[in-house]
Amino acid sequence: MSPAMVRLEAVCKRFGDLEVLRDVSLQVEAGQVVCLVGPSGSGKSTLLRCVNHLEKIDAGRVWVDDELVGYRQEGNRLFELPDAEICRKRAEIGMVFQQFNLFGHMTALQNVTEAPVLVKGTPRAVATANAERLLAKVGLSDKLRSRPDELSGGQRQRVAIARALAMDPKLMLFDEPTSALDPELVGGVLDVIRELAEEGMTMMIVTHEIGFAREVGDTVVFLDQGVVVEHGDARELIANPRHQRTRAFLSRVL
């Protein structure tokens, strides 16, 4: 069996005195879609940000594609990697943010071509052709030259997905991709994510859309107060939660 795409082993993360993640262990197989659910403040966004080293973990280890993230291990010691190595690793991991974070001074097309050209050295013509293809895929062929402030929230988020895909990532991280959207715009973004799932993209999605998690997720992980309360098959877990806390949470959101 091939090694897992993402592996977390006893990950701990503190912000000052607050323990945000406590001994979190988790595994995501290649091609799997894992949805992280839980009440706000449960640590699910932080968990996601630890996977691409946007947050430094305080203890434990994180592997992506069988390679430690952020550190190099020699014997029993971990050495933090130089910035260039961390950047190389991050380039393999796409991320989509709740607030889109599109580059405000660039058009949709430039948003998508910027990183391949700058980070990977892709020739501009190739990057542009690829960006046009990706923006067409998310249904925005007619918005290539639009600035972020000329786009709706849903359109911005779809540009952000295209931007992440342009780096040809092995793994996609979604941090509440639809939480900042007007209800009528959520569907378009979820459709894009659903299509990626069908193509076999490995994804970790922090979401409050339980219906979407049940439909698209292979596995659901329920977090509360920095611990994995339970995880398992998406349909099974949502239909028959074993823990009281999961049940309480689901009854509130469903």
Place this chain on the structure above:
Amino acid sequence: MEAIPVRRPGQWLAAVVVALLALVVVHSVVSNPRFEWHVVGDYFFSARVLEGLLATLALTAISMVIGIVLGTMLAVMRLSPNGLVAGGSWCYIWIFRGTPLLVQLLFWSFISALYPTVSLGVPFGGPTLIEGSANAVITPFVAAILALGLNEAAYMAEIVRAGIASVDDGQTEAAQSLGMTRMQTIRRIVLPQALKVVVPPTGNEVIAMLKNTALVAVIAYEELLYTVQLIYAISFQQIPLLLVATIWYLIVTSILSLGQHAVERRVRT
């Protein structure tokens, strides 16, 4: 039906007062022969004055370029995760913003008393590449651009820092998540978006710099003010020659203000 606006007699009164005052000022300016307007006319386009004006413009431009480049570097250093680098930037700004520009100008002009020779090489007894007497290297012009440029850098550093702070952290996170390095992120993502906040105060700095170059007169560099001083030292026509300088300063600052508006309008969109 006709709508009659409220009458505002106070405004009428104020207008009359202002008009009267203006009339008094204009009358005195025109009728007082000691303004010696014909002398102003004689010198306004004289080769010497124009050379002085050119020197003022050159000082302004060169000092601003030094100030902007060094200031941007200081602002980026200030945000460095390395405490020593950030502290160095803080210390620079502390000294250069905390002392009068006039004093700094004098310091640079007397630098040869402190360091008689200036050399470029490896410090602490290493080989020397270039060496010269400080008096030869630090001419009044060099002292002037050092003082103005290094002082400006401290102010520009604060302006650029405010600009960088105005860019949402999410921009940096998005850039990092795509694999960009810290410097790539600053150069390609953060600084271009900081411009919106940086440009308006920078325009003010350019105008302030033009006026501050007049301080250079104290170290005997022939910019606009010192040039007219040299002329009236011989001709004793202080007032008309100061008017020559004043009008030129006003003309250039007005042009700069117009340019500032045009640039700001472009950056905002």
